Amino acid sequence: MLNQVYRLVDPRQFEVQTVAEEITNNDIIVRPRFLSVCHADTRYFTGQRPQATLRQKLPMALIHEGVGEVVKDPQDKFKPGTLVAMVPNTPFETDPIIKENYLPSSKFRSSGYDGFMQEYVSLHRDRAIVVPDNFDHQMSAFIEMVSVGVHALTQLEGVMDADRKVIGIWGDGNLGFITATLVKQIFPDSQLMIFGRHQSKLDYFSFADKTYLVDDIPNDLKVSQALECTGGRGSESAIAQIIQHIRPMGTAILMGVSEDPVGIDTRSVLAEGLTLRGVSRSGRADFQRAVDILTDSPVTRERLQNLVGFTRKVSTIQDITDFFEGALTNYWGKAVMEWDV
Ligand SMILES: NC(=O)C1=CN([C@@H]2O[C@H](COP(=O)(O)OP(=O)(O)OC[C@H]3O[C@@H](n4cnc5c(N)ncnc54)[C@H](OP(=O)(O)O)[C@@H]3O)[C@@H](O)[C@H]2O)C=CC1
Ligand SMILES: O=C(CO)[C@H](O)[C@H](O)COP(=O)(O)O
Numbered sequence: 001m002l003n004q005v006y007r008l009v010d011p012r013q014f015e016v017q018t019v020a021e022e023i024t025n026n027d028i029i030v031r032p033r034f035l036s037v038c039h040a041d042t043r044y045f046t047g048q049r050p051q052a053t054l055r056q057k058l059p060m061a062l063i064h065e066g067v068g069e070v071v072k073d074p075q076d077k078f079k080p081g082t083l084v085a086m087v088p089n090t091p092f093e094t095d096p097i098i099k100e101n102y103l104p105s106s107k108f109r110s111s112g113y114d115g116f117m118q119e120y121v122s123l124h125r126d127r128a129i130v131v132p133d134n135f136d137h138q139m140s141a142f143i144e145m146v147s148v149g150v151h152a153l154t155q156l157e158g159v160m161d162a163d164r165k166v167i168g169i170w171g172d173g174n175l176g177f178i179t180a181t182l183v184k185q186i187f188p189d190s191q192l193m194i195f196g197r198h199q200s201k202l203d204y205f206s207f208a209d210k211t212y213l214v215d216d217i218p219n220d221l222k223v224s225q226a227l228e229c230t231g232g233r234g235s236e237s238a239i240a241q242i243i244q245h246i247r248p249m250g251t252a253i254l255m256g257v258s259e260d261p262v263g264i265d266t267r268s269v270l271a272e273g274l275t276l277r278g279v280s281r282s283g284r285a286d287f288q289r290a291v292d293i294l295t296d297s298p299v300t301r302e303r304l305q306n307l308v309g310f311t312r313k314v315s316t317i318q319d320i321t322d323f324f325e326g327a328l329t330n331y332w333g334k335a336v337m338e339w340d341v
């Protein structure tokens, strides 16, 4: 198949390239419909990754969050027109211990391999998860980020001690909001506390039990378990506050990506017997659990629809560039493009 792939060739510069692709009987062809931007994409778009990384990874099609319509299934199992969430992680082996998203041999789209900004996406058939008809399409575009939140909370369930009284989330942005909606479903009996930098963003977390500005947290406040959803330089102070406010033997799940190493007060981590668990990306099972949770919980779908922040139809390279520039200045919510190239 000859495919048109919309690749970032240099920071802020996209180019359409024609690529010959081999399609096997195990692949399906999907036409992308709604695509959502992750911070990882904006770091490539703006050239915030180190020069050596950019040299190694570009040219590359961005975007690893999206839904599309099945165009062709050689096995006729997916009907044409079926809306599917595309799983960006492509594993090439299985391991009894290591999950697919941590296997070094796996290929992750828009991080070294072409993402979803393509005319057609060829997917191994197990990389497509059917999206129910009653899901909002723009919300469905960021099911990948929901699956990352699901993966994080599944890891937390597996690692944490028996204390589920208070779950604290540091970060008042997209990942914090998504993870917070999931905490309400996965830990319904826990108190949910959000710690953020902006009152205007914290106001969106109306379903949380309590929200705090990070410079106004009571000294004696304690959480049982914590999730860090900040990233960048903000991770350092978020992790420091988590260490200060988590109960002994609690678990902190770290999700925010920082370009430079951040300092951690290991003396306190040791003294309090804390567990720090890094979490990155997600696998097929996390996508399926995410879709199941959304299917069973209309209120979660509604909350996540409120996270659609900036939307636009894109048809040309100029539209795509303008869209990414717009996403950079968008204050609240996910940037979702209707892919119409
Ligand atoms: N592990 C994974 O698989 C994934 C990781 N990520 C990463 O997660 C991070 C967050 O992404 P996203 O939610 O989309 O980004 P957002 O910018 O939407 O949200 C981050 C929010 O956290 C706030 N913040 C910064 N520092 C602190 C702090 N110390 N305490 C509390 N809040 C703070 C930011 O405020 P301000 O803007 O003022 O700094 C911002 O409002 C990024 O690094 C992203 O790359 C995203 C997806 C998956
Ligand atoms: O966003 C993510 C998953 O949804 C990850 O943070 C992202 O894949 C990290 O990739 P990179 O190493 O290219 O920044």
Ligand SMILES: [Zn+2]
Residues within 6 Å of the ligand: 038, 039, 040, 064
């Ligand atoms: Zn992402």
